[in-house]
Amino acid sequence: MGAVQLAGKCNLAVLSKLYPIRSHTGTAQGGIGAALGNMEEDHPEWHTFDTVKGGDYLVDQDAAEMMCREAVETVYDLEHMGLPFSRTEEGRIAQRRFGGHTKEFGKAPVRRSCYAADRTGHMILQTLYQQCIKQQVHFFDEFQVVDVLLENGRAVGVVAIQAATGELHLFHAKALLFASGGCGRIYQITSNGHALTGDGMAICLRRGIPLEDMEFFQFHPTGIYKMGILITEGARGEGGILRNRKGERFMQRYSPTLLDLAPRDIISRAMYLEARNGLGIDGKNYFHLDLTHLDRKILEEKLPDVTDFVRTYLGIDPVKEPIPVQPTAHYPMGGIPTDMDGRVLCDEKNTVVPGMYAAGEVACVSVHGANRLGTNSLVDILVFGRRAGRDMLKLVNAADWPPLPPEPDGFARQQIEALRTASGKESAAAIRETLQNDMMDKASVFRDATQLKAMQAKLAELRERYRQVRVRDRGSVFNTELLETLELGYLIDLAETIVVGAVARDESRGAHYREDFPQRDDAQWLKHTLFYQTDKGPRLTYKPVVITKYQPQERKY
Amino acid sequence: MQITLKIKRFDPARDKEAHFESYTVEAEPTDRLLDVLNTVKWHQDGTLAYRRSCGHGICGSDAMLLNGRNRLACRELIKNLGGRITIEPLRGFKVIKDLVVDMDAFFAKYRGIKPYLQSGDPDPDKERRQSILQRERFDDTTKCILCACCTTACPSYWANPDYLGPAAIVQGHRFLFDSRDAAKEERLAILNGGDGVWRCRTIFNCVDACPRDIDVTRAIGEVKKALLTGKV
Numbered sequence: 001m002g003a004v005q006l007a008g009k010c011n012l013a014v015l016s017k018l019y020p021i022r023s024h025t026g027t028a029q030g031g032i033g034a035a036l037g038n039m040e041e042d043h044p045e046w047h048t049f050d051t052v053k054g055g056d057y058l059v060d061q062d063a064a065e066m067m068c069r070e071a072v073e074t075v076y077d078l079e080h081m082g083l084p085f086s087r088t089e090e091g092r093i094a095q096r097r098f099g100g101h102t103k104e105f106g107k108a109p110v111r112r113s114c115y116a117a118d119r120t121g122h123m124i125l126q127t128l129y130q131q132c133i134k135q136q137v138h139f140f141d142e143f144q145v146v147d148v149l150l151e152n153g154r155a156v157g158v159v160a161i162q163a164a165t166g167e168l169h170l171f172h173a174k175a176l177l178f179a180s181g182g183c184g185r186i187y188q189i190t191s192n193g194h195a196l197t198g199d200g201m202a203i204c205l206r207r208g209i210p211l212e213d214m215e216f217f218q219f220h221p222t223g224i225y226k227m228g229i230l231i232t233e234g235a236r237g238e239g240g241i242l243r244n245r246k247g248e249r250f251m252q253r254y255s256p257t258l259l260d261l262a263p264r265d266i267i268s269r270a271m272y273l274e275a276r277n278g279l280g281i282d283g284k285n286y287f288h289l290d291l292t293h294l295d296r297k298i299l300e301e302k303l304p305d306v307t308d309f310v311r312t313y314l315g316i317d318p319v320k321e322p323i324p325v326q327p328t329a330h331y332p333m334g335g336i337p338t339d340m341d342g343r344v345l346c347d348e349k350n351t352v353v354p355g356m357y358a359a360g361e362v363a364c365v366s367v368h369g370a371n372r373l374g375t376n377s378l379v380d381i382l383v384f385g386r387r388a389g390r391d392m393l394k395l396v397n398a399a400d401w402p403p404l405p406p407e408p409d410g411f412a413r414q415q416i417e418a419l420r421t422a423s424g425k426e427s428a429a430a431i432r433e434t435l436q437n438d439m440m441d442k443a444s445v446f447r448d449a450t451q452l453k454a455m456q457a458k459l460a461e462l463r464e465r466y467r468q469v470r471v472r473d474r475g476s477v478f479n480t481e482l483l484e485t486l487e488l489g490y491l492i493d494l495a496e497t498i499v500v501g502a503v504a505r506d507e508s509r510g511a512h513y514r515e516d517f518p519q520r521d522d523a524q525w526l527k528h529t530l531f532y533q534t535d536k537g538p539r540l541t542y543k544p545v546v547i548t549k550y551q552p553q554e555r556k557y
Numbered sequence: 558m559q560i561t562l563k564i565k566r567f568d569p570a571r572d573k574e575a576h577f578e579s580y581t582v583e584a585e586p587t588d589r590l591l592d593v594l595n596t597v598k599w600h601q602d603g604t605l606a607y608r609r610s611c612g613h614g615i616c617g618s619d620a621m622l623l624n625g626r627n628r629l630a631c632r633e634l635i636k637n638l639g640g641r642i643t644i645e646p647l648r649g650f651k652v653i654k655d656l657v658v659d660m661d662a663f664f665a666k667y668r669g670i671k672p673y674l675q676s677g678d679p680d681p682d683k684e685r686r687q688s689i690l691q692r693e694r695f696d697d698t699t700k701c702i703l704c705a706c707c708t709t710a711c712p713s714y715w716a717n718p719d720y721l722g723p724a725a726i727v728q729g730h731r732f733l734f735d736s737r738d739a740a741k742e743e744r745l746a747i748l749n750g751g752d753g754v755w756r757c758r759t760i761f762n763c764v765d766a767c768p769r770d771i772d773v774t775r776a777i778g779e780v781k782k783a784l785l786t787g788k789v
Contacts, residue, residue, distance in 0.1 A: 022616040079684040082674025091686035130673040193610035429599030473604040478654040481603035
């Protein structure tokens, strides 16, 4: 979305470690939240309130207001670009219910999610790529960014490795935008693709940029059991019900008003509690998503892809049988701190790093606070991608070329060469498997100080093992073993940001639930975490939350 | 269960020609082939190269030839492939390394059909209206993920690499039959070219190959019909 604003107006390059059309936006299913009011009365103010409450009041409310207001014109913008939304009888954009989206400040679910069957992300990705083709944007496909260059406090370029040749390339820029997505591969069970290793976050972190609120990691309640593949919340928006071993609709006990459409943190936590009480299916850590009472037409027309996934991967027909699901690592609420124009902020005083931008899952504005609402990730990428693109254009037109640092590719070259010749005895796969399993056990939905500290110690051990890693492939062309090993280093760094932030935060808020501190503590903890990586280890500072209209209240649904 | 993978390998730095290598792996019947390739890469031979990302058939990265058919590695379960699986790169593209092929020509054809809405009138304040039926008209071809399974399964494409190929035609269909698009004549002219839809000999390989269950041959047929009748 950022590139679409800049195309044809400046010298623009888009670097992507995959072919751009392979990006993970394409897997988003259920829809984009925007108060169009096509199906029933709705207002951006209601959407803002839901976003703030959904984020357990850790949301910066000025940014949430802006996002929910601009969501409406952004959705129309996409429609004008050609996005094939599903339609109402009147030919308007169709909307469906989604978790945590309500009318009149929490009274009942509202139809707000604008969708294209259950392939909304696929259509967004295609539509934006098509616009880039129309405007002849220059893409560098399969160029993986491995370093960002800062000189005199200003961002001046990136270094990228070209997968096809193994060569390093230097990109000198007046402004650059990270839109590189999340880091779900830290966890064993995840909805995230293999490519989602948090590259953008880790690269910035290593260059002294802090990461904000990383202890808040969302687990989506309905991943396919053992595989983590996402079954959209839209399935519950269309009437699906979660059931335990006894067939009970257990969400009645946890969220009497919104039931199965409660926000994701609340449902995932309820599932862990039910499992602990022996109420998981077969006494295990999974549940049934029951769609069998829905009309076959709803499944095949409104949820065709998830119906197909269940048939393909589980060999069962969701029309007739319930789907086994478990919470799956889905989305970091945290990321690179930015303001409302996507400009990267490097400290608790909100000092801007000139020329450096971030938007979407890699960034933290913060509009998601301690728990993101479904559909708001797409709203985030579109609204803030657009705003960042527009701000970059102003900067690019006004700024001179900044000088590059001496030996600009030195740091990247040193890292890559070290890996290309790494001849230790440790296997990257074994380190990664331990990391993912242990993060799942010790730092996922339920946390406590003992487990988190054990994880911290484990991370130190994994970091030591990583120093002894071996890479067998010595080649240059598509050396994906080298790239995967590089990415493993990112995952370890980012796991540390989650664990250290979580150990420090002695409270429970949104997706961060501490069994030893089960209450939210606004007096101490109504503030954003900033994590810095330093020579002496992690350093945490904090900054205040922006509160405009909505004072924190008890969060019940 | 124990399975054997026979994988076609090619490293441009070492090999003059591609050759097969075999790997024996422990796998569950419900594993995806992609899981098994990962097992090989992570525990037996790190030099093996293939593309992958989402792991559930949406991103389109891991198209390859499995037991002679174009498939996505992440959509095929071991129990359906059997205990001996032959894996080769897609046909018709230059191999960069192992299962990784050069897709530049494929995407150039995609760009060639002008894959973007051309509405012809100024944008309204809100959405353009489109009825449920009008939307339904091109639903099937919106599902395309540009994985290239169809194009590289097509004998007409093997015979003539200049042929647009099924994937580009599917994308052309997606806009041609969108009621909001005003560039019908331009689109029909592109699809009517010497390397356009008439190269299709209705062999149906594309339908078998499509991991999204798009009725590709039907879509091509609809474009042909539109060209013959002048009606969309």
